[in-house]
Amino acid sequence: MNTVFVRAYRAPDFNKKEILRYAGVRGDAAELYALLQECLDEVESKLVYHICYREFAVTHYDSYLDLGFIKTESVGLKKNLYGCESIILFAATVGMEIDRLIARYATVSPTKSLLFQAIGAERIESLCDAFCREIAEEKAKIGFQTRPRFSAGYGDLPLETQKEIFAVLDCPRKIGLTLNQSLLMSPSKSVTAIIGVGK
Amino acid sequence: MRITDYLKNNIIYLDGGMGTLLQEQGLRPGELPERWNLTHPEVVQSIHRDYYDAGSHVVNTNTFGANSLKFPAEELEDIVKAAIANARAALAESHGKQPKWVALDIGPTGRMLKPYGDLDFEDAVSVFAETIKLGVKYGADLVMIETMNDSYETKAALLAAKENSDLPVFVANAYGEDGKLMTGANPAAMVAMLEGLGADAIGVNCSLGPKALVGVVEEYLRYASVPVLLKPNAGLPKSVNGKTVYDVLPNAFAEDVASRICRGVRIAGGCCGTTPEYISATVKASADILPVTIQKKNITCVSSYTHAVVFGESPILIGERINPTGKKRFKEALKAHDMDYILKEGIAQQEKGVHILDVNVGLPDIDEVQMLMEAICELQAIINLPLQVDTADPTAMESALRRYNGKAMINSVNGKQESMDAVFPLVKKYGGLVVALTLDENGIPDKAEERLAIARKILAESEKYGIEKKDIIFDPLAMTVSADQNAAKETMRAVGLIRNELGCHTSLGVSNVSFGLPARDTINGTFFALALGQGLSAAIMNPYSQEMMKTYHTYRALAGLDDNCTDYIAFAETMPQAVASAASEKIGTTASKDEFGSELQRAIVKGLKEQAAQLTESKLSCAAPLQIVQDEIIPALNIVGVGFENKTVYLPQLLMSAEAAKSAFGVIKSRMSGEKATDKCAFVLATVKGDIHDIGKNIVKLILENYGFPVTDLGRDVPPETVVQETVRLHAPIVGLSALMTTTVPAMEETIKQLRREAPWCKIIVGGAVLNREYADAIGADKYAGDAMEAVRYAEEINQNSKENTR
The missing domain is CATH 3.20.20.330 (Homocysteine-binding-like domain)
Known part of the structure; x- marks a missing residue:
């Protein structure tokens, strides 16, 4: 359990409906399809799908959890990890280029900039889903089940936890993901989360 | 050892x-x-x-x-x-x-x-x-x-x-x-x-x-x-x-x-x-392997944060448009610190197919050191082309080279001792491919052989610094043919001499050759072709010039540099005749009667940028600019605005319409020099200190501009002092602040506090993902806007009040 592993994925299928939802569309918006397709064509080859992760044993105490890299009193996480023997701590990113596209189009086409934001949001969620699915399948083979992923900043798990997460996952080196002083991640379309593993 | x-x-x-x-x-x-x-x-x-x-x-x-x-x-x-x-x-x-x-x-x-x-x-x-x-x-x-x-x-x-x-x-x-x-x-x-x-x-x-x-x-x-x-x-x-x-x-x-x-x-x-x-x-x-001798590669190239551009057989195009010389709008933009203008020039030239962007922001009354550095940093954040740092000021050159994310092209050094003393140490320290002009203390020689002699002198001096020949590219200077009919001929001869005698690459600022003549493009294109024939490697040129691009693509096709003429064929499809016939088909099929008052209104509501501009252009022949704004653009924007508020139109569509309206406004503005285009009050806009998210702020800006507000956009990560300073300078009645992170809300509060003290007249409107009405009240803002339209409505209200007050 002492090593950070890295996985790279092929692009999960694009969910256009979900992208438009992230862009603020709540109904039909046929006139956006052409523009969205233009954005998708432009971004497709520029994305990466990188994950780094590490497994830790969990020890449950009355008032806190020992996750191997932190001790936390988060009630939300304790509930989420009820019955878990270990966790997979992971960080995921779709890379820097999407940030550049968002910035580039801010000056010439705010509509495209917005759509790239939405694409980035959909991509990183799809990547996390793909990873969690794969972990669930692998764990199922050895008789374990996984819990829904849980991130720093959800409920009462403080965002400051990001610092410890970055320290143990070696994110800058493994997948080029960095944390700034305001606890924001760069590239911005990135996620860190905990997956509980139990019987 | x-x-x-x-x-x-x-x-x-x-x-x-x-x-x-x-x-x-x-x-x-x-x-x-x-x-x-x-x-x-x-x-x-x-x-x-x-x-x-x-x-x-x-x-x-x-x-x-x-x-x-x-x-x-x-x-x-x-x-x-x-x-x-x-x-x-x-x-x-x-x-x-x-x-x-x-x-x-x-x-x-x-x-x-x-x-x-x-x-x-x-x-x-x-x-x-x-x-x-x-x-x-x-x-x-x-x-x-x-x-x-x-x-x-x-x-x-x-x-x-x-x-x-x-x-x-x-x-x-x-x-x-x-x-x-x-x-x-x-x-x-x-x-x-x-x-x-x-x-x-x-x-x-x-x-x-x-x-x-x-x-x-x-x-x-x-x-x-x-x-x-x-x-x-x-x-x-x-x-x-x-x-x-x-x-x-x-x-x-x-x-x-x-x-x-x-x-x-x-x-x-x-x-x-x-x-x-x-x-x-x-x-x-590997004990028995003899170490392989390391060869000098003699590759002349520059690089960006993604790739290198290598100078060789295929001509390199250097876009010249980021340069205020002779451009009134550009000068105004520089004075107003309008970085967007520069970025748009950069993106547009990249879309035209240039390989390198020249960056010149020299104007007598601006701080060139600061401006050039900022321009370089902003351009390299969003454009992956190598940049050419173009300045006569060695201090500006150094600060730009320092911050440049790659190996820059440097414009320029020349045969004057003073120039070489200033520029070569920078080339040595930061790296770069330097453009060397073949002139010296005695000016520009008439004869090609004399320009070659200056080139030799420059090479000898650069060697003292350990700068290699491959990192110098000579510009033998295109002179005006209308002033001296042998000018172009000598320049072309100099290109050939430098290429053949010294084995060095050459570059020319092509456009000079046609100065003072009508239909300059025609001359430029042919001159470019002739110089390429002499072995010219690169040109600083205007990529919007059809003639220059024609020459570039035909040369590559004819010189065996374009496999199957693929690039040429793609280029030919963009030529005006081809585009015109395609466009007329398009308009023909879409011109159906529907619920909109006019085709222009329809174009704006549907978010069709190019059509909106074209239709505005043709309307201007029979209607006054302001009348078009009143009768066409504003009603169209209102249809979309009301639709957005009623949730029948969504954010991306609102933005598409805003972009279409903006392109219509662009056409109108170009016809209204001098006339005041708007009676709206100044609006200062910023994302607060520590926050680098600006998409929300940019959306608000675009919509406000559509409604005629002259927006002063201070950008992102803006210190409270800067917001105060600009608000006071413009005596702006409205300030908009944006924050996306909980951690930057205190910076917003501080900005509001300082504004209350220094600019008590102004109304402050706030927005951003972490805010809500209660939060906005708590930090002392006048108004919370949940979306761009709400901001516009409030601004209209303030604008009305401030007009009544001044009456």
Whole structure:
């Protein structure tokens, strides 16, 4: 359990409906399809799908959890990890280029900039889903089940936890993901989360 | 012996992994390994000694993350001192017979540089400088910058090493399986930049096993004129029965690395997962290989943060449009600090197909040093073309070159002693391809032979600095043919002479040739063609000129540079005749009667940018500009605005319409010089200090501008003082502030507090993902706007009141 592993994925299928939802569309918006397709064509080859992760044993105490890299009193996480023997701590990113596209189009086409934001949001969620699915399948083979992923900043798990997460996952080196002083991640379309593993 | 001398005739072996071995000895997850220099010196020393015993000439000190961002100054000094002492002790104890050195190991800071992260470039240089100074103080033999996955941070580290030591510097970058750094650079781009900055050896480490890095290493060997380094992982870690194993074993690793040494790699070692066993196997496997001689490659190139542009057979186009000379709108934009204007020029030229962008922001009454640096930084954040730093001010040149993320083109030096004295030291220090104008103290000679003589003089002077011929490109100066009918002829002869006699590349500012003549494009295009025939390598030109682009594409097709004429055919499809016939078909099919008052209204509501501009253009022949605004654009915007408020139109559609309206406004503005286009009041807009999210702010800006508000956009991460200063200067009745993060709401509160004190007349409207009405009230804002339309409605209200008050 002492090593950070890295996985790279092929692009999960694009969910256009979900992208438009992230862009603020709540109904039909046929006139956006052409523009969205233009954005998708432009971004497709520029994305990466990188994950780094590490497994830790969990020890449950009355008032806190020992996750191997932190001790936390988060009630939300304790509930989420009820019955878990270990966790997979992971960080995921779709890379820097999407940030550049968002910035580039801010000056010439705010509509495209917005759509790239939405694409980035959909991509990183799809990547996390793909990873969690794969972990669930692998764990199922050895008789374990996984819990829904849980991130720093959800409920009462403080965002400051990001610092410890970055320290143990070696994110800058493994997948080029960095944390700034305001606890924001760069590239911005990135996620860190905990997956509980139990019987 | 200095390691660089030994390297001339020998292969150098480095050490292998450190982190994995420390973990085996009990380093805990998240614990900083650099502290072990102080707490477990015997462990660190024994690892170093094992590597020296295995045959490493060089071991890296255990200082990968030893920097002032992670450690307080005193501890940092203790760590570096102990780390070097540990390596020295191991070196002394080792029974290895090979010459041995200690390298100060420098890893990345772990933070992203601005603008996508929050670490300023100069701060990064200072962070690296501190560690490097300590390395010098405690006696390191060389500096090893490694595992860098961002080109810009690599530059900061290398610059710090060169500025704070005379030690040899080796630089190794970490490439992904796509053959690029995480932030986009390919090997050719890194070679160009690192050689320019004076690295003594360059190469590849970490991330992958030796086989997976073959392609990247080949690229290094193709481009590099300095020794190439390879320090790969033992493949990838895998979990087998709960134990971590790397999937490339020592003998396979050694064979793979040895095969790269045969190809020309001169410095070899291992990274994550490798152990002394890997190194001794590598030494053994390559014992009989003669070191491959390192050849100078003589490649003339520049680079951006993604790729290199190589000067050769195919002509290079350098876009000239980012230059205020003779452009009224550009001058106004510069004075107003309108960076968007510059960025749009850059993007538009890239879309036209130029390879390099010239950047000139010189105007008598602006701070050129600051402006040029900002322009370079903003352009390189969003455009991946190499940039040409164009200035006559050496101070501006230096600050721009320093911040440039790559190997820049530099415009220019000339044969005057004063010019060479000022420019060549900068070329030497920062690297770059410098444009040398063939003029000197006596002006521009008439005859081509005399220009050739000046070129020779410039080459002789540059040699004194150790600047290679390949890094000088001559501009033999296109003179006005209407003033001297032999001017173009001599320039073309000079191109040929410089190409053939000196073997140097040439570039011309083509447009000068036609000055004072009608239909200048026609002359320019033909002159360009003739000069290409003489061997011209590059042109500084206007990519919007149809004639120039025609010449470029036809030349490539005719000179055998365009496979199957593919590029030419693609270009021909964009030529006016082709486009016109396609467009008329389009309009013909869409001109149906529907619920809209006119075609223009329809175009705006449907968000059709080009159509909106075209229709406005044709309307202007029969209607006054302001009438079109009143009768067409405003009603169209209202349809969309009301639709958005009623949730039948969504944000992306609102923006599409706004963009279409903006392009209609653009056409109208061009017809209204002098007339006041709006009666709306000033609106100051900013994303608050510490916050770098600006999409919401940009949306509000676009919509406000549609409704005629002259918006002063201060950008993102704006200090309270700047907001106050601009509000006071403009006596703006409304200020809009945006924040996306909970952590920056205090900065918003502080900005409001200062505004209340210094600009009590202004109304403050706030927005952003973390805010709501209650929060806005709590920090003292006048208004919370949940979306752009709400902001517009409020601004209209304030505008009305302020007009009534002044009546």
